[in-house]
Amino acid sequence: MISKFIIKDIGLSIGRYGFGCAASGGHGWGEDTGQLAVEAIRVAFDNGIDFFDTSDIYGLGVSEERLYSALGDDRHKVVIATKGGMYRDQAQGRSVRDCSKKRLTSAVEYSLKRLRLETIPLYYAHWPDKISTIEEIMGTLMGLRQEGKIQAIGLSNFSPEDVSRACKIGPVAAVQARLNLLMLDNAHNYLKLCQEHGIIFVAWGGLCDGLLTGKYGIKAKFSTTDHRSRAPHFQGRALIRNLEIVQQLGEVSKRLRVPLSSLALRALVHMYEKVCVLFGAKTPEQALQNCQDLNVPLSQDVIARVRSILYL
Ligand SMILES: NC(=O)c1ccc[n+]([C@@H]2O[C@H](COP(=O)([O-])OP(=O)(O)OC[C@H]3O[C@@H](n4cnc5c(N)ncnc54)[C@H](OP(=O)(O)O)[C@@H]3O)[C@@H](O)[C@H]2O)c1
Incomplete structure (x- = not known):
């Protein structure tokens, strides 16, 4: 099994798992766990995670601040990825997608300050918007790369067609989209x-x-x-289907004596060789559970059982 990826252009390597700092921002995830969220990030680092993913929209900068606070000087030993191109319209109480040159250029400056970095190793445009073409967005990201503000370019939630067009303009190092054992379509x-x-x-x-x-x-x-109060996968028939799968996966994890979260992450990277998977945690206990045995290979039998539960 592949154990490392090399990020195009910058030659830095990352493992198969990244710690996601969306909930670390303390907004949109129920109760803010505050300092515990910071400790969770630290636990991930102490347990070998070398790739940390955040965004300026997570807690409106709080996630980036907490990532810095958790890692301190160790931030230079890992690969940090952040994203820009969204802002909060406070009057309307909603997030707005905006990957214009003006927005991304100023967003990068704020992210550099919050993360206390000279350059951002991996920087994504977070979501496609309604006003910018992929060619314009790539042009902006290439400019930021040339200026040394960012090192490698990522595209998050862009369609495969957009990614193809982007590759004609410049090097795309990483693409981000939703993928987990309950949602495999993006593979x-x-x-x-x-x-x-x-x-x-x-x-x-x-x-x-x-x-x-x-x-x-x-x-x-x-x-x-x-x-999650509005998420379709927590509602109706989708929730019933998801819980049936979770219950069967839970039996496998019990037999293996590992937390279900760890089994779910490991099974995904075993099934898809080219995937690096992000997971979040709001407390040190959650982070520790998720990191348990992450790099221990799963047997063919276990993978076969997981596949059959997922009807693959
Ligand atoms: N590009 C994008 O648009 C995009 C979108 C979403 C996420 N992401 C990235 O992907 C990362 C990972 O996804 P995610 O953080 O959204 O969700 P996730 O990893 O699927 O779930 C994380 C949440 O599950 C719960 N949890 C985690 N470990 C647990 C454990 N051991 N026991 C019990 N509960 C546990 C925690 O919330 P509770 O305790 O509240 O249940 C935690 O915040 C994000 O942090 C972010 O970096 C990117």
């Missing part, structure tokens, strides 16, 4: 393309917003400020 959508262009596929939501930890049941309830 087919992106993996061939990533292989062709030497792009790392970074899977977000590796634990399906916590469903793949086994902690949520049919009565899962979230506050209205938690994005």
Whole structure:
């Protein structure tokens, strides 16, 4: 099994797992765990995670600040990825996508300050917007790279067609889209393309917003400020289907004596050789559970059982 990826252009390597700092921003995920969220990041680092993913929109900068606070000087020993191209419209109470040159150029400056970095190793345009073409966005990112503000370019949530067009303009090092054991469609959508262009596929939501930890049941309830209160995978028939799978995966994890979260992350990287998977955690305990045995190979029998549970 591949154990490392080399990021195109910058030659830095990352392992198969990255720690995602979306919930670390303390907004949109129910209760903010504050200092515990910072400690969770540190636990991931202490347990060998060498790739940390954040965005300026996570907690409106709080996630980037906490990432710095957790890693301190050790931030230079890992690869940090952040994203720009979204802002909060406070009057309307919603996030707006904007990958214009003006927005991305100023967003990078703020991210550099919050992360206390001279250059950002991997920088993504976060979501496609309605006003910028992929050619314009790539032009901006290439400019930032030339100026040394960022080192490698990433595209997050862009369609495979956009990624193909982007590759004609300049080197795309990483593509990010949702992928986890309960949502596998994007594997087919992106993996061939990533292989062709030497792009790392970074899977977000590796634990399906916590469903793949086994902690949520049919009565899962979230506050209205938690994005999961509106997520389709936590509702109706989709939730019933997801819980059936989670229950069967839970039996496999019990037999192996590992947390379900660890099994879910390991099975994904075993099944998809070219994927680096992101997972989040709000407390040190969660982070420790998720990191357990991450690099211990799963047997063929276990993978076969997981595949059959997923009807693959
Ligand atoms: N590019 C994008 O648009 C995009 C979008 C989303 C995410 N991402 C990236 O992907 C990363 C990973 O995804 P994610 O953080 O959204 O979700 P995730 O990894 O699927 O789920 C993380 C959440 O699950 C719960 N959890 C984690 N470990 C647990 C454990 N051991 N026991 C019990 N509960 C546990 C925690 O929330 P509770 O305790 O509240 O349940 C935690 O915040 C993000 O942090 C971000 O970096 C990118």
